[in-house]
Amino acid sequence: MTNEQIANRFDTLADLLEFDGANSFRVRAYRNAARTIRDMGDPLATMVDQNEDLTKLDGIGDDLAKKIVAMVNTGKLQQLDDMLEKIPASVLAILRVPGLGPKKAAVLYKELKVTSLDQLERACVAHRVKELKGFGAKTEETILKGIKIAAAADDRTYWAKADLVVQDLLKHLKGCKSIERLEPAGSYRRGKETIGDIDLLSVSTDAQEVMDRFAEFPLVEETIARGDTKMSVRLDTGLQVDLRVVPAESFGAAMQYFTGSKEHNVRVRSIAKQKGLKVNEWGVFRVADNGEETYVVGQEEAEVYAALDLPWFPPELREDREEFRWAESGKLPDLIVESDLQGDLHMHTHASDGSNSLEEMVAAARERGLKYIAITDHSQRVSMANGLDGDRLLEQWKMIDEFRKTIDDDFQVLKGIECDILEQGGMDLPDEVLAQADWVIGSVHYGQNQSKRQITDRIVGALENPHVCMIAHPTGRLINVRPPYEVDLEEVFQAAIANKKFLELNAASKRLDLNDVYCAAAKQRGIPIVINTDAHRTEGLLQVRYGILQARRGGLTKSDVANTRSWADMQKMLGR
Known part of the structure; x- marks a missing residue:
C-alpha cells in the first residue's frame, strides 16, 4: 500500500469515529498519523519490509504501528471495516454541511436514516428535519442552504x-x-x-x-x-x-498567523513560550511573571520571527517538515525562482496533440527568456493524440534540423519525443530511432491499473534504457480527478541514481507531479529534478510558475533542478 492510501484510511476512520462520538483524543491521533504519513518521502511499505521501527515516526505509537503493518501486509484496516459495517461511508458528506456537527449528524442518521446529502435535502424539503428535537425550522433552513456547500467541499x-x-x-x-x-x-x-x-x-x-x-x-x-x-x-x-x-502594528503578526500552516504555527508558539513570549495574530508579547503582556513587535512578519531568533521562512516551507531543523543548522535553503530556469524540455506541437507549430512554440519560449527547449510530441501508442510513429518522427526531426539553421546560435531547439512505456514493458519506438534524439522522455499513459510490480518494472526498465533521459509525471496522478498509480518510488529513485537519469516535476496545474513531498525525497537522494510545463499551446509555457511553487514547497534550490543549467551541462549530468 502507498503512503497516501494508508493516510486516507486513517483519515476516513477518524471521520467515522468522530461521527460515532468517539473520544476526541483518539480521533486526533488518527488525523495526526495521517498527516505524518502523507509528509513522508520514504514508503512505509519499505520500512515494514525491512522491519524498521515505525514508532520512531512522529505521532505513531505501538497501536498505530501495528495497524500500519497490517495494512501493508493485508491491504486492510480491520477497525475501519468494522466501522463501515456499522456506519456507511456516505454519511461523511453530512459532516461537511456548515454548522452541522457530529452529534446532530448522528441524530439525522439514527432518526431519519439519512446517509447522503441527497437524502438530507429530501428530508429538509419534506420538513422532517425541523420536527426532530433540538433542530427546528431555522436549523432546517440553514442545513438546506449548506448542502450545496457540502457537495462542493470535496472539490478543492x-x-x-x-x-x-x-x-x-x-x-x-x-x-x-x-x-x-x-x-x-x-x-x-x-x-x-x-x-x-x-x-x-x-x-x-x-x-x-x-x-x-x-x-x-x-x-x-x-x-x-x-x-x-x-x-x-x-x-x-x-x-x-x-x-x-487589522491594525498596522499587527499586520506582520496577522500575516504570519493566517498564512499558517497550523502545524508550523504550533511550533512557533512553542518556541515563543520557551522564551517567555506569546505570539498571536495581534503581535509578539512579552509575558511577565504576573501574567501581564507587553507588545514587542508585530508590524512586519520578519520582525515576528526575529523576535524568536528565527529567520523569515518562505511561506512555501511553513509546513513543520524540515524548516525548523534547517533554521537551527543555519542552512535554510535559497529556494528556486522562475528566472533560474534556462530550458523547458517537455512540450507538444500540432504534430501530435498540441495547438501550435514548432515556430510558434520557439517564439513563445524565446519571449519567456529561455535558452533551449525540446519538442516532445507523443509517440504512436497515444493514438488519440495523433502520436508519431518512427517515420513521422524522423521527418519532424529533419524539419527541426532545417529550422535550426534559421535561428541564432544563442537558442537551441532539441529533437525530442515523449515516448510511451508500453504495458508489457519496453519503449514505444525502436532504439535505432531513439538513438537519434537529443532528448527522450519515458511516460506511462496506459495500463495504469496494473499491479505495483508491473508499473515499477516498466518505469525502472525505461530508466535503464540508454536513450531515455527522464521519466515524465512519475506517479501519473491528476489532482482531484485520478489518484497516483501503484509504483514503488524508492525503486524508481534508485534506478534514476544508478543510471544518471532525471525525474520530472510536471508543472501542469492538474498534475504537479512529482508532488512536494516526493520532490523533497528526490532532493535528499541527490536526484536531479527537471521542471517542465508539458505545454500543449504557447500559453501553456506560463504554467512554469505552478511547477516553481511546487518545487519551493519541496525545498528545491537552483542546484537541485537540472534545467537551471545549460544544455551542455545537462548532457554532462546524463553522462554523455
Missing part, C-alpha cells in the same frame, strides 16, 4: 484557479482608497496545490469602507458573515473568501 480549487480569483480580488479592492496594505494569506500564500478557501488581510483607516467594496466584487453570491473587522463571502463557484482588517 486548484491553486491556478484560486490565483485568478485572488488577482481579480486584489485589483478590485485596490480601488478602495482607504486601504493601506493588502495581501493574500493562508494556503494560497503557501502555494498548496489545492485551496480550500482564500484569506485576505488588509490595513485600512476605514474597515467598513473596505468591506463595502469587498461586497461589490462581481463574483460574490452570498455574504456569510460581516462584523466590525472581518467579513466572509461565498463566491458563485462555492469558494469562500475571508477578509480581515
Whole structure:
C-alpha cells in the first residue's frame, strides 16, 4: 500500500469515529498519523519490509504501528471495516454541511436514516428535519442552504484557479482608497496545490469602507458573515473568501498567523513560550511573571520571527517538515525562482496533440527568456493524440534540423519525443530511432491499473534504457480527478541514481507531479529534478510558475533542478 492510501484510511476512520462520538483524543491521533504519513518521502511499505521501527515516526505509537503493518501486509484496516459495517461511508458528506456537527449528524442518521446529502435535502424539503428535537425550522433552513456547500467541499480549487480569483480580488479592492496594505494569506500564500478557501488581510483607516467594496466584487453570491473587522463571502463557484482588517502594528503578526500552516504555527508558539513570549495574530508579547503582556513587535512578519531568533521562512516551507531543523543548522535553503530556469524540455506541437507549430512554440519560449527547449510530441501508442510513429518522427526531426539553421546560435531547439512505456514493458519506438534524439522522455499513459510490480518494472526498465533521459509525471496522478498509480518510488529513485537519469516535476496545474513531498525525497537522494510545463499551446509555457511553487514547497534550490543549467551541462549530468 502507498503512503497516501494508508493516510486516507486513517483519515476516513477518524471521520467515522468522530461521527460515532468517539473520544476526541483518539480521533486526533488518527488525523495526526495521517498527516505524518502523507509528509513522508520514504514508503512505509519499505520500512515494514525491512522491519524498521515505525514508532520512531512522529505521532505513531505501538497501536498505530501495528495497524500500519497490517495494512501493508493485508491491504486492510480491520477497525475501519468494522466501522463501515456499522456506519456507511456516505454519511461523511453530512459532516461537511456548515454548522452541522457530529452529534446532530448522528441524530439525522439514527432518526431519519439519512446517509447522503441527497437524502438530507429530501428530508429538509419534506420538513422532517425541523420536527426532530433540538433542530427546528431555522436549523432546517440553514442545513438546506449548506448542502450545496457540502457537495462542493470535496472539490478543492486548484491553486491556478484560486490565483485568478485572488488577482481579480486584489485589483478590485485596490480601488478602495482607504486601504493601506493588502495581501493574500493562508494556503494560497503557501502555494498548496489545492485551496480550500482564500484569506485576505488588509490595513485600512476605514474597515467598513473596505468591506463595502469587498461586497461589490462581481463574483460574490452570498455574504456569510460581516462584523466590525472581518467579513466572509461565498463566491458563485462555492469558494469562500475571508477578509480581515487589522491594525498596522499587527499586520506582520496577522500575516504570519493566517498564512499558517497550523502545524508550523504550533511550533512557533512553542518556541515563543520557551522564551517567555506569546505570539498571536495581534503581535509578539512579552509575558511577565504576573501574567501581564507587553507588545514587542508585530508590524512586519520578519520582525515576528526575529523576535524568536528565527529567520523569515518562505511561506512555501511553513509546513513543520524540515524548516525548523534547517533554521537551527543555519542552512535554510535559497529556494528556486522562475528566472533560474534556462530550458523547458517537455512540450507538444500540432504534430501530435498540441495547438501550435514548432515556430510558434520557439517564439513563445524565446519571449519567456529561455535558452533551449525540446519538442516532445507523443509517440504512436497515444493514438488519440495523433502520436508519431518512427517515420513521422524522423521527418519532424529533419524539419527541426532545417529550422535550426534559421535561428541564432544563442537558442537551441532539441529533437525530442515523449515516448510511451508500453504495458508489457519496453519503449514505444525502436532504439535505432531513439538513438537519434537529443532528448527522450519515458511516460506511462496506459495500463495504469496494473499491479505495483508491473508499473515499477516498466518505469525502472525505461530508466535503464540508454536513450531515455527522464521519466515524465512519475506517479501519473491528476489532482482531484485520478489518484497516483501503484509504483514503488524508492525503486524508481534508485534506478534514476544508478543510471544518471532525471525525474520530472510536471508543472501542469492538474498534475504537479512529482508532488512536494516526493520532490523533497528526490532532493535528499541527490536526484536531479527537471521542471517542465508539458505545454500543449504557447500559453501553456506560463504554467512554469505552478511547477516553481511546487518545487519551493519541496525545498528545491537552483542546484537541485537540472534545467537551471545549460544544455551542455545537462548532457554532462546524463553522462554523455
